[in-house]
Amino acid sequence: MGNWWLARADIKKNGKRVGWKRLAFMRPKIIGDKLEVEIVDLNEIFKKKRFTINEVEVDREKIVAFRQPYHVPKPNVNARNEQATCLHCNNTIRYIDPTTGKHYAETKKLPKSLKEKLVWYVRYALGKYNEGDSSLAKPKLLVKVKVVNKKLLFEPCTEDDQTKLELAKQEIERLLKIKDPDISLEPIPMYETRRITPILGARRWYQFFNPRQLLTLVKLIKLIRKASKGIEEEKLKEGWSKEEAFRYAEVVTTYLAIALCKHIDYNFLCNLWDCNIPKISHGLTMRGIAMMWNWVDVNPLADFTGTWIRTLNQCISGLSYLVSVVSGSSSSTLFSDDRRSSEQKASVLLDDATILAKLNPKESFDLIITDPPYYDDVPYVELSDFYYVWLKRALSDVESGHLVPRFLPEAFFKKVGNRWVEVRTQWEEYAKREVGLNPPRLGPNATMENGLRHFQNLLNLSFVVMSSKLRDDGLLVTYYAHTDPNAWKALLKAGWEAANLRITNAFPIATESAQRVTARGKLALDTSIIAVWRKGVEGLISVDELYSLMVEEASARGAELFSRGLIGRDLVIGTLAATLAVATRYKEVRDVGRVDVDTLVNKYVYPATMKGIIRAVAKVGRVSEEVKSSPAILYVLVKVIMRGAKKKNLTSNDAIMLSIGTGADLNEMVNRFRVFTKGGGEESRDVALTLLEPQSLDKAKLEEFLARRWLNTIEPRLRCSVDALHVLEYYALTLPLEEFRKRLEDLRAKYPSYVEEALAMARIFARVLPEKDVEKTLCSRVVERLGPSVLEFLGR
Ligand SMILES: C[S@@+](CC[C@H](N)C(=O)[O-])C[C@H]1O[C@@H](n2cnc3c(N)ncnc32)[C@H](O)[C@@H]1O
Structure with a gap:
């Protein structure tokens, strides 16, 4: 468990926390050899819709509600330190020697040859699970979240719920056995460890889902495929031409596939339950896929963040907007008799930016807008395969147990002679053409320098091509x-x-x-x-x-x-x-x-x-x-x-x-x-x-500030002109005019260049800083106290 909190949602006013609207967490409960959870829901316990900050105090691991303390359990896993704690016996879980199965909690005194063999037990167990052996690790359902009258209810999961997960697993095993082509067996790029977490032990894209999520996904793919056929037939029956009916089905199916991809971003093993809102966070939030020790599994038909229904509706509203922008009316359909002039049509081409081969060589442009990748910021190719493998399925057909081209074939297949050959993954096919920095793409021995050169070459090429257009x-x-x-x-x-x-x-x-x-x-x-x-x-x-x-x-x-x-x-x-x-x-x-x-x-x-x-x-x-x-x-x-x-x-x-x-x-x-x-x-x-910088006009506070800057006010030893400025500000605030001037002269005799620069700064600050900056007031005092001799010194 990475987080036992279910809800920790506060109420803010003008950016300041003024209360809490929802507070709930889980607690492990060991019954015999079984782990269950207990839900502690403070809104339920105190029968309150919300709490003021005076009623409850909320810390990371503790809540005090109406003086009563509640302890939220700590996460029992720490991946960075490769450590976990057993919820049953509280023992520390560390390393396993896969050759002997022996567990080691301490490695300091072990011989090097043994140490090298050890694997973090959790990583090992997850790897085994992904190889089909669930004796060491398996997913467990803990809590059900329901929305009732717009309110979230939390209920512990039952054996029955867990059984559903097990049944889904059996079904997935059956599909794997009969080699159902809708399970994405395509490989994950194992070199991409920075943005794709290796800890899950997943090696193939389908392994990023629990059996229930995967089964739902596969079912949705099959339904989309079926719907696409139904749409095409319907349009043919209405008297559309073959071409029109096909294109129409292609468009609708493409959007269904896009909505599906968005949905899986909220329904795989790397989704976080964001207890602060509370809602589901999408899995690629951090521009990468990261291991989450607790994930969320959502009913695709519920009306909640990230469900299939929600993402579909979002797609429809996004599309209506786009259509209205292009055609001037949200009600016109893409295939209505062409009321629009050809200039209003937008054409969209997908092409390699370093070549732009699909553009007419004679065509040139008034405006080109581009958003190029930067170094290794995001490995687009590798990450987008998370979607690609599902898009490919939703938009392709299945024949004799294999995917065959149907819609947008050029995105998922390549022509070899007269044949279409499936593109397994984008990373295998296109990674070298991506304008990005990722040396292993160039080969296992590629250095950072090779990678940088490659990135710059491709970026240069794309600019040269753009300039030519x-x-x-x-x-x-x-x-x-x-x-x-x-x-x-x-x-x-x-x-x-x-x-x-x-x-x-x-x-x-x-x-x-x-x-x-x-x-x-x-x-x-x-x-x-x-x-x-x-x-x-x-x-x-x-x-x-x-x-x-x-x-x-x-x-x-x-x-x-x-x-x-x-x-x-x-x-x-x-x-x-x-x-x-x-x-x-x-x-x-x-x-x-x-x-x-x-x-x-x-x-x-x-x-x-x-x-x-x-x-x-x-x-x-x-x-x-x-x-x-x-x-x-x-x-x-x-x-x-x-x-x-x-x-x-x-x-x-x-x-x-x-x-x-x-x-x-x-x-x-x-x-x-x-x-x-x-x-x-x-x-x-x-x-x-x-x-x-000084924050207050109070003498004691200013002294405190000078002490933080390691400055003494009686015999100041100046290291730079900023010191001179702050000491002068202090003198200007605390000393009468004559005394100030005397101190100024003393300082100037000792540190002429520091004082000169400090006075220049004081003049600037007195003029340019906003009223509420106390240093403006302090500097104005310094400047006011400068006699004519000082002004002369400053040359004016
Ligand atoms: C900074 S992102 C652009 C993001 C985009 N503006 C958006 O808001 O979604 C850079 C994009 O350039 C794409 N890219 C990288 N190399 C490319 C190439 N050779 N040809 C075309 N696109 C490329 C990446 O796949 C990525 O989608």
Whole structure:
């Protein structure tokens, strides 16, 4: 069991938890040698529709309801540590030697030769189950969930329920024996261990289902096939031509098959019961298929998330929308007498993007939009076989125990001479043509380097082909879900270097609203970015000249975006777009020789973008000299980009991007300069760094803050200008004017450059930070207290 919770659904108001609407969990109950479960349903126990947070306290493993404690059992399996606990005897389950069947709970003292043979018992047992031996492991039904009057009811499963699973298993065994072609025996790509979990011990696609799920699925496939024939016959009877009737049946069956695929995404062994909603989560949520220790098995005919009926209805509404968009009316059928002009028809071609052989060679386009894969982000080919093997069955016919082409044959069969030969899986047939990074696709000995080269080659090819299809004044639009510098490099290599296109603009898809940044407190620059490309690169430029041009453009664009109130990724990506537009205008950037894309991005594009933003805020803050040191640049950037957020957190990708852009060493920023602390704590695991900034105008709190930054206020020893700034802010808050000035002079005598930069930052912050940032108030005080001599020192 990975999770004993059945419902842990809270009630939120304005993002804050104010109560609980459903609280229920399971408890194991051992009766003789049998495991049963007991359901603890707090709504039932207390006869309450909902609870306020004062009535119950809910923790991971404990609930206290009206002062009464309830303990939710811990998961009894921990795959990462290869450990499990027996629910019957509480013993630890660890490793088995498959050659002797002996179990080992401890391996430290064992000889190496034995250790190498050991397999985690759970993995071993699941593997055995998948080989047909269910003496060590088998699925067990624990709880039934019913929807009655829109309310979820939980009931323990009975022996009868379990029997149904057993009966289904017998039926599946029979179908396997008679080699029923509707059971997908196709192999799973065993090399794809990152996104397809190996722990289930499954080697063939049908093994991702329990017998009842599988039997239902096979039955639905057979019904869809039967329906497709019925539809065709019906249309023929109505007097349609053979061709029309066939095409109509093809269309309807295709959508039935699509709905079926969506349904299986909610009805296989990797579905999670999401107790927080509560509902079923679809199995490919994490862009992969991951082992779930408890899964959900849903009645296809129920009206609930992910059932066959629901997915079918969703398909119908999606289709109605598409038809209405294409034809202007949702009521027109696809095969009505053609009331539409030919221009309104959309044609859809499925083709290899690196070749685009199906397009008319004379045709060119005004607009091409593409969403290319990124590195190894998703192994599309391997994952989509999860659906493919079922789509193939729903859309093909069966003759003499074999699948034969019926609908869309070119998707599931290939022509060899005059014969159609079945494509077993996509991964076996097409993996090498996918624009993606997955070295084992190239062979068992392929290295990461081989994989990277392959990915870049295919990405380049696809851009070159697209460019050849683009009119001279046409636009190519790319969607790309990464700000990771490597992602940009790959894209620039393909679009700019290989296909000679230039970027003219870029936008983040999810734009930032002030509330979002404030509420989330996270930069999370990882977002889809739309880049707009055009033809027309020309000439050479020296890298130094290019760098100054980029900084100039970036600061102009940065200032414009900043003045329009843009923050977060809007500001960063918008400015980056300006930098890229300058860089990609030229055919070649030269230093001693040609500057490659890696160098260009790392040493020039990102730094120019960051410098541009810094210049932009200095301009808005009317400060003439620049903030130059790395800690100060980083501090100003984060304060400005995330202005408004109470806590300023960076994900690791954001941190990497800022560090490349500023040349700052992040370890040094944390351990030496103490500008950031590591991590965001329990609540935000994806946070790598949190900015340390003053949060209060209260003297004691400010002292606490300085202590967190390892700064002492009496004899401060400054490590950087951010220290100078914070100490000056403290003095400005706590000391009378004369005293402040004296301390300022003392500091300046000791640390002239730190103080100079700190005062520049104070000026910027006093002008550009929002009112609610206390550092704005602190900096305004610093600036107010600067006498004429200081202003003179600053050169104005
Ligand atoms: C980032 S995804 C696009 C997702 C899509 N925009 C959507 O919202 O569903 C990239 C897609 O490119 C496809 N792809 C990879 N290599 C390809 C190739 N050589 N030809 C055509 N498509 C390819 C992948 O299968 C994947 O579906």
